[in-house]
Amino acid sequence: MSTGPLDRFVQDLDTCWTETAGAEAALLPRVEALMRTLVAHDDWLDPAMAQPHPQYYQQYLLHADPQDRYxxxxxxxxxxxxxxxxxxxVWGVIGMLRGAxxxxxxxxxxxxxxxxxxxxEHLRPGDVACVSPRIGDVHRVRNGHDDRVSISIHAYGGNIGKIRRHVFPPEGGAAKDFVSGYSSPVRG
Structure with missing residues (x-):
């Protein structure tokens, strides 16, 4: 079995999930610490999972728990x-890998x-932030640079590509449901 940084992160997240029984208040600080370790070095992300699109941000699936716990x-x-x-x-932990x-x-x-x-909030490489309905879950995120690609790594308390979520019009009114899915990796 590979012991690369992403594999270690997933193994450690499995352990944390088991030890906390998935309780967010106990789990979130542990996942935050794991994320800090994961994004401390920018030498492990598969280039296929780092490809930008000229118009839209991309959300590439790196790992889905078989039980959709995260x-x-x-x-x-x-x-x-x-x-x-x-x-x-659901809860989420965001780690800045590259850019801002x-x-x-x-x-x-x-x-x-x-x-x-x-x-x-401004995230730079190595910075970590958390979201959840319990601590604040509604936001807008943008690339901190106008002239280059930025990459962040996210862990979520569920399979985020399958979860029904909401978009909120800036002018108010009814929220719109959406399911994000995932971007297909670019294959060479």
Whole structure:
């Protein structure tokens, strides 16, 4: 069995999940520590999982737990790319591998209008951030650079490509459901 950084991360995440019985409050700090170790070095990501698209950010599946307890993905951001305002409905741990990301948290007003909450967060290589419905789950993320690709690694408390989530129109109104799926890796 390979013992590369991603394999070790997955093995350690399995152990943490078992030891905490998946309880978010106990699991999240442990996954955060594991993520810091994973993104401390930028020499392990398969180049096929690091390919940008000229128009859209890419979400490549790196590992899906067979029981859908968690998933690990790479987000590849081309220059100027960003997400809509969205939620996750599960916990997530984001580690910055290459480049930079900017994330703006939001709270939803009673009428559904997203309102910025706090300052925009700036993630650089090695930085880690968390989201969840318990601690704040609605945000918009963008590439922190206008002239180069950025890559972050995400671990989620479920198979994020299969989970029904929500996009929130900036002007308010009804949230729109979506399931993100995954980008297909580029094969040479």
């Amino acid at each position: 998933s690990v993905v790479s987000f590849v951001w081309g220059p100027g790319q960003q997400t809509p305002i969205h939620d996750h409905t 990301e900017r994330a703006q948290a939001y709270v939803l007003a009673d009428d559904g209008t997203p309102r910025p909450s706090g300052p925009e």
